[in-house]
Amino acid sequence: MPEGSDRTERHAFVVDDEPQVRAFVGRMVGIAGFVAHEFGRLRDVEAALTLRRPDVILLDLSLGGADAIEVMRSLAVARFAGHVLLVSGHGAGTLEDVRRIGERRGLRMAPPLSKPFRLADLRLRLADVVASGRETTGGPFEAALQNNHLELWYQPKIDLATMAVAGAEALIRCRHPEHGILPPARFLPPAGDPLYRPLTDFVVRRSLADWSSFAALPAIARRWTGARLAINVPASILQGADFVAGVRRHLPDHPDFRGLIVEITEDEAIRDPETAREVAVQLQLYGIHVSIDDFGAGHSSLGRLDELPFAELKLDRVFVDGCAHDADKRAMCRSVVELAHRFAMTAVAEGVETRDDLRVLTELGFDVGQGYLFARPMPAADFARYLAGTPAAGTG
Structure with a gap:
């Protein structure tokens, strides 16, 4: 000022x-x-x-x-x-x-x-x-962390070939005692804030503990074991010296654990490709795979993908929503599937909200879909009921 x-x-x-x-x-x-x-x-x-x-x-x-x-x-x-x-x-x-x-x-x-x-x-x-x-920068998040108000909610990712649950994305929420459930924009610190380090630690610990909890429930163990959880991690934290060691300490000791997916945005992936490649290769040693999230929003050079050993390409919802009736969006969807498969990556469509779009995405060859058509994000207990085939009450 x-x-x-x-x-x-x-x-x-x-x-x-x-x-x-x-x-x-x-x-x-x-x-x-x-x-x-x-x-x-x-x-x-x-x-x-x-x-x-x-x-x-x-x-x-x-x-x-x-x-x-x-x-x-x-x-x-x-x-x-x-x-x-x-x-x-x-x-x-x-x-x-x-x-x-x-x-x-x-x-x-x-x-x-x-x-x-x-x-x-x-x-x-x-x-x-x-x-x-009136709240100082970082104040809402620090209070939520100290008072155990943070939660992880889960949105299923669906295998489009079998329509079975292939995994889920963990999404942060705050259960405020006065204002109810708050989305990330209401309490997260600005991008680049050092408070993302304890936040990432919380997400890693809680998501892997929840994976083990789901796998231990007889009613859903068969549907869940083998599924992968995905978490969002800022590239600055992912490339930190202690990130890999921190994740390694919390990995489940379970014979069916197939690993974790770490999502970073497209612009973060190409900002420092050499470091991104080094971290991705190191994470693969522990069954942890890196996904490019919001692909298409960063307008990066598609040719640089062959430099990055990532496992998953998630097309931004802007191109998915309405692809059944928009030729330009449909062309983008087709290009992304071809690109992902060329580099042996899983093609994921996020933001799937209509059956018409789902039909087109399946025909184009997307491997996995995620969006409100299948389910909204929900608390862990509701997600367990969802896996068991019982209606879940949570919304996101």
Whole structure:
């Protein structure tokens, strides 16, 4: 914040390519107690972020020469730690899809607002921003860790040839005593924060303990043993000197344990390919395999994949959702399957939500699918019931 500024002031960026709408939303933000800064172009937002980090960015989905997803990519690169509030006249389903993309980019996404909206609704969203802003960086996560509020929820991964459970992805959640279940964007520290080290340790210990617990239950042991759990690990932690040793200490001593999958994003995989290759080879010695997550979102050179001994390629949900009716998405799906199989990798489609998309993905040759069509993320106990064929109550 510039020298001499009032530290009690709260600032909001209003990003909309329509001047009248931008001015109207800016006035409403001002009435709600924020200092509004209005922008119509992505490059102006990027320039302004070098001078000031607002508490919240109110973002329209369409910006003429750009769109909200492009803005969020830029915010993720800039490690923006404030909130992003989507405000648009698009349908609720589209708003939710874009919000989830922001969350997967590590942004703190507020519940979106559909145009037209009431001032009271905007006040509620901004009040949440204010309440969250009172917590120091890392505070929510440290409190959750110290008070045993962290949980792992599981979303099954389905073998598309047999429709059997091939494994599951472990996803972090916080069970807050006042606010209920919180998604990662509400409590995780910014990207690169050293607090990801204890978080990763928790995820490794809990996921491997849960694998053993599932394997010990007679009702599900036959369906579970041989399945692999996948966890998300930042590349900075994965490449740390003590990561492999830490995982090795917690590996289950079970004859049917097939190993662990560690997911890193595409942009992380190509940032330092030599180190990524070294760590991947070392992990293979212990039955631990590396997966490229959110593939297609980082726009990397596909030819570099042959340098990286990874076991799995997960296509970003943006290309999966709607592939049955979108020729460009279907072409991307086909290319990814061919690419994965060329390098002896498992082709995984994430974000499978419709039967039409599932049919196309199966025809194209994807090996594994993951998404709401099969099941939402659920607590460990509900996941055990899911494996046993009993309806589970958990949602994510």
